[in-house]
Amino acid sequence: MTVVEHTRAWSFAPGTAPRVHVLHENPEWFPPFESAFRAADVPFQEVLLTDGSLDLDAEPAPGVYWSRLSASAHTREHRFTKEYTRAVVAWLEGWGRRVVGGSHVVELEVSKVAQHALLRRHGFDVPRTLAVFGRQELGVRARELAAPFITKHNQGGKGLGVRRFDTHEEFDAYVASAEFEEPADGITLLQEYLRSAQPFITRAEFVGGRFVYAVRVDTSAGSFELCPADACEVPTSGQTLEACVVDGPQGLFTLREEITADTPLVKRYEELLRGAGIEIAGIEFLETADGRTVTYDINTNTNYNPAVEAVAPRSGPGEIARYLGDLLRAETHPR
Ligand SMILES: Nc1ncnc2c1ncn2[C@@H]1O[C@H](COP(=O)(O)OP(=O)(O)OP(=O)(O)O)[C@@H](O)[C@H]1O
Ligand SMILES: [Mg+2]
Structure with missing residues (x-):
C-alpha cells in the first residue's frame, strides 16, 4: 500500500499507481479517514486545496477522486478553496475521472438555497x-x-x-x-424558527447513497449543537457563536437506534440522493412540536462523532473507505 504525505494539486503526477485522492483543506479532520483507509488497505493520497496549480493539458493521476470540500473552509483562512475545488473538479471531470462529490455536489455543499430547492423538489417539508x-x-x-x-x-x-x-x-x-x-x-x-417537540435534531448519514446510521444531537440548554466535530453553540436571542469546541460534552451526540434503513423517511432520503447523484451525505431533520418532520440541511462533508462511532453497528469512515476502495478496484479492473 502506498501512502503519500500531504500534497498539493501540482503533484498530480501521471505514472503513479492508482489510488483514492482526497481533496480537502483541513488535515485536522483527516485522521479517522486515514485510519479507515489503512484498515481497509486502500491506497490513498491527500491533496490539500489551499494553494497549488494545474496543467490543464496534463492527464490527472489515475484513480478515484473524493472531494471533501467544506462550506466553512473560508473560516479556516481558506477563502478560495471553494474556487480551487471548482477548478480541480472541472478539470478532473473533463478528463473523465471518477469523482465522488463532483461539481454538482460542490455546488450543493456551498449553498443552502440549493439544498432547500432540492429537498422541496423531492417533496420534503422544508422551513419557510x-x-x-x-x-x-x-x-x-x-x-x-x-x-x-x-x-x-x-x-x-x-x-x-x-x-x-x-x-x-x-x-x-x-x-x-x-x-x-x-x-x-x-x-x-x-x-x-422551528420549535422542536424534544430538544434534539437528527442527522442521518449516508455512504454510497445508503443509510449508515442516524445521530441524535442534543439541543437542550437553549443552544443548537452542531457539526459533530465542531460542536458550536448558538445561545439565545441575537447572540453569536461563543464557543466552538472539538467535541461536545458527553452524551451530546448519541446513536438514534430507532431510525433504521427501513424507516420511510430514510428511504425517501436515499431516493433523493440517488436522483441527485449524491454519494456521501449527512441529512438533518427536526421533529416539531406541532408534528412536522422538517428537513433543513444536507451536508456533503461529515466529521463522524467518536462517541457515536464507538457504539454504531457500522463506521462512517469505515464505510467510506470500503466504498471508495470498491470504486478504485472497479476503475483499475473494469469487468
Ligand atoms: N429553522 C430552524 N429552526 C430552529 N432551529 C434551527 C433551524 N435551522 C437550524 N436550526 C438549528 O441550528 C443548527 C445549525 O443549522 P444548520 O444545520 O442549518 O447550519 P449549518 O451551518 O449547516 O450547521 P452544521 O454544519 O453544523 O450542519 C441546526 O442543527 C439546528 O439545531
Ligand atoms: Mg446542520
Missing part, C-alpha cells in the same frame, strides 16, 4: 426561507416571517450566522450594527 442578497432588504423581508425567526448563511457549515431573533426591531439593530456577520457569498437566509 427567504434568501436576501446584501444587507438592504433584510429588515423588510424579515417582516414576512413571524418572530422568533432565525438567520443563517447560505454558505454555512458549523452554524455560521445562525442567530435567533425574538423581535424584528432587535434584528434591525443587529443588521445596522458592526456586529452583523457578512456571509461569505453575500447571501443571508431568513428562516422560520
Whole structure:
C-alpha cells in the first residue's frame, strides 16, 4: 500500500499507481479517514486545496477522486478553496475521472438555497426561507416571517450566522450594527424558527447513497449543537457563536437506534440522493412540536462523532473507505 504525505494539486503526477485522492483543506479532520483507509488497505493520497496549480493539458493521476470540500473552509483562512475545488473538479471531470462529490455536489455543499430547492423538489417539508442578497432588504423581508425567526448563511457549515431573533426591531439593530456577520457569498437566509417537540435534531448519514446510521444531537440548554466535530453553540436571542469546541460534552451526540434503513423517511432520503447523484451525505431533520418532520440541511462533508462511532453497528469512515476502495478496484479492473 502506498501512502503519500500531504500534497498539493501540482503533484498530480501521471505514472503513479492508482489510488483514492482526497481533496480537502483541513488535515485536522483527516485522521479517522486515514485510519479507515489503512484498515481497509486502500491506497490513498491527500491533496490539500489551499494553494497549488494545474496543467490543464496534463492527464490527472489515475484513480478515484473524493472531494471533501467544506462550506466553512473560508473560516479556516481558506477563502478560495471553494474556487480551487471548482477548478480541480472541472478539470478532473473533463478528463473523465471518477469523482465522488463532483461539481454538482460542490455546488450543493456551498449553498443552502440549493439544498432547500432540492429537498422541496423531492417533496420534503422544508422551513419557510427567504434568501436576501446584501444587507438592504433584510429588515423588510424579515417582516414576512413571524418572530422568533432565525438567520443563517447560505454558505454555512458549523452554524455560521445562525442567530435567533425574538423581535424584528432587535434584528434591525443587529443588521445596522458592526456586529452583523457578512456571509461569505453575500447571501443571508431568513428562516422560520422551528420549535422542536424534544430538544434534539437528527442527522442521518449516508455512504454510497445508503443509510449508515442516524445521530441524535442534543439541543437542550437553549443552544443548537452542531457539526459533530465542531460542536458550536448558538445561545439565545441575537447572540453569536461563543464557543466552538472539538467535541461536545458527553452524551451530546448519541446513536438514534430507532431510525433504521427501513424507516420511510430514510428511504425517501436515499431516493433523493440517488436522483441527485449524491454519494456521501449527512441529512438533518427536526421533529416539531406541532408534528412536522422538517428537513433543513444536507451536508456533503461529515466529521463522524467518536462517541457515536464507538457504539454504531457500522463506521462512517469505515464505510467510506470500503466504498471508495470498491470504486478504485472497479476503475483499475473494469469487468
Ligand atoms: N429553522 C430552524 N429552526 C430552529 N432551529 C434551527 C433551524 N435551522 C437550524 N436550526 C438549528 O441550528 C443548527 C445549525 O443549522 P444548520 O444545520 O442549518 O447550519 P449549518 O451551518 O449547516 O450547521 P452544521 O454544519 O453544523 O450542519 C441546526 O442543527 C439546528 O439545531
Ligand atoms: Mg446542520
